[in-house]
Amino acid sequence: MTIKYSTQKSAATGYVTTQTTDSLKSLFKAHFELPTVLVEKTNAKTFVPATFRLPTRNDSNVISSSVIIFDIDQKLGMGYDDDMVALEEVEDALLDLNLEHFVYTSHSHTLAAPRFRIVIAPSRPVFPEEHNAICAAMLEAxxxxxxxxxxxAIDPCWRTLSQCYYVYTAHPERKDHAISFYNPGNPADVDDFKLHxxxxxxEVEYKPGAPRKVTGQTGARGRSYELNRIIGGMITSSSQDEIAKRIFEVDNIDHAGNEYFRDMQYPRNRPRLGESxxxxxxxxxxxxxxxxxxxxxxxxxxQGDIKIVNKKAESAEAMPTHDAMIQFRSFNTKPTKSGGETILMELQVMSGEHAGRHFWHRVYGNGNSEMAITISNSVISKISKATNIEMKALQDVMKASGKTVMARIKHKPGTNGFKAQNEIGDLHLNTM
Structure with missing residues (x-):
């Protein structure tokens, strides 16, 4: 979508000049990729995410807005010094929503109190009569x-149709901490947000409470931090649904009476219309x-370890324990000497410095020890989840032939004269 916006030589003037660019990325490159270093930000150029009927900046002259901007103006001493919103958190949320955007720090940005602006591309121009409802829905999401x-911490200036914003500027003493970045994605679906x-x-003005104690068991940050640690521990071997069920259970039991997901200070937790x-x-x-x-x-x-690399092995020695992409190459179904069911899987490393290397992992079925079968069933279950293939019997593991997944490749030291080997240590279910 063509983006139309306006610029001013400074915030002091009301005269605007209409500009046009072919994309949000080109807007970013024109004004926000590199900072203008100034002691006084008032000397900087400003831009307005709107076009005007007359070249004078006021709300009554606005025709439409081609970008949506939120100005995050965090301040120390407001009750959330230990719980500032980081740029990385905002970037993660925007990426999760798959919205095309860029973010840039403002002139007053510091590491202790991050201040920055979020710029989002809408699917079509936003008109004055719908502007605030659409922006409110975007902010809520x-x-x-x-x-x-x-x-x-958000500056309510987003409600002002003709609001002007400084381009990417940095103070000389803080320029090393200035940052801007662009991420591709989809434009925000304006009509969908409007329906919300x-x-x-x-209507609601945020009123911070007393500073929260970060003690792990009390305080919202402590609860969320604890739940996030559980996610980190489960991410490689559990599905998203399994992780959600686990942290919901922990929150209900460990935080009974003070549950994180029932804390009404967070808008996300509040029931929607008709929702319990x-x-x-x-x-x-x-x-x-x-x-x-x-x-x-x-x-x-x-980390770069998931990039597929097609090459021949450079060594036959056992690899150290590490994470990499692996591919299921072949399956040998010859039974054990005692007649027990078993399958020897041949696997090839497909990423990282050990790409091209082959290793083997054996799984066991009927006719083997209960412990061997239990361990094998656990591995097969993870292969099933990682490949999204139903596997109910030992032989079903062969359905994974040709599939590529991420795994922890485990190093097994040699014993009793046998050489060191590698085997599957774990499978990553959430890193593809």
Whole structure:
């Protein structure tokens, strides 16, 4: 969508000049990719995310808005010093919502009190009569992922149709901490957000309570931190639904009477029209689990170990324990010497420095020890989940032929004269 906006030489003037660009990314590159370093921000150029009938900046002249902007203006001493919203949290939420966007720090940004602006591309121009309802719905959707913490720090200027904003500027003493970034995605579906008829941030003014004690068992940050740790521990071997059920159970038992997902200070936890409190709590839990899982998945991807590499093995020695993509290559169904069912799986490493290496893992069925069968069933269950293939019997594991998954490759030291080997240590169910 073509983006039309206006610029001013400074915030002091009311005269605007209409500008046009072909995309949100080109707008980012024109004004927000590199900071203008100034002692006084008042010397900086400003832009307005709207076009005007006359070249004078006021609400009555606005034709439409082609981008949506939220100005996050966090301040120390307001009751949330130990619970500031980080840029990374906002980026995670925007990525989860799959919205095209860019974020840039403002002139007054500091590490102790992050201040920044969120710029989102809508699917079509937003007209004055619908502007606030659409923006409120966008803000509510975004704040759902951040536990309602944006509302307390957002500048209400987003309600002003003709609001001007400084372009990307930084103070000389703080320029090293200035940052901006663009992420592709879909434009925000304006008509869908309009249907929400949201009043978020329009009727309710956030009133912070007393500073919370971060003790692990008390305080909202302590509860969410504890639940997030559980997600981190389960992410490699449990599905999203299993993780959500587990943290919901922990919250109901360990935080009984003070449940995180029933805490009404967070808008995400409040029942919607026709929704019970229990249903609202479960919905909130699912959003929480999905958001934190996706955040961890992106961190896995940034490690670079999941890029598929097709090459021949450079060594036949056993590999150290590490995580990598593996592919199921072949299956040998020859029974054990005692006649027990068994399948020897041949696996190839497909990513990282050990790409091309082969290793083997054996699973056992009837006619073997109960312990061997139990361990094998656990591995097969994880293969089933990782490949999304139903596996009810030992032979079903062969359905995974040619499939690629992420796994923990375990190093087994050699014993009794046998060489060291590798086998599957675990399978990652949430890192693809």
């Amino acid at each position: 975004l704040d759902d992922f951040i536990d309602g913490r944006l509302l307390r 008829q949201s009043m978020y941030g329009l 409190q229990e249903a609202a709590a479960w919905r909130s839990c699912q959003i929480f689990a999905k958001s934190h899982i996706n955040s961890l998945k992106r961190k896995f991807r940034k």
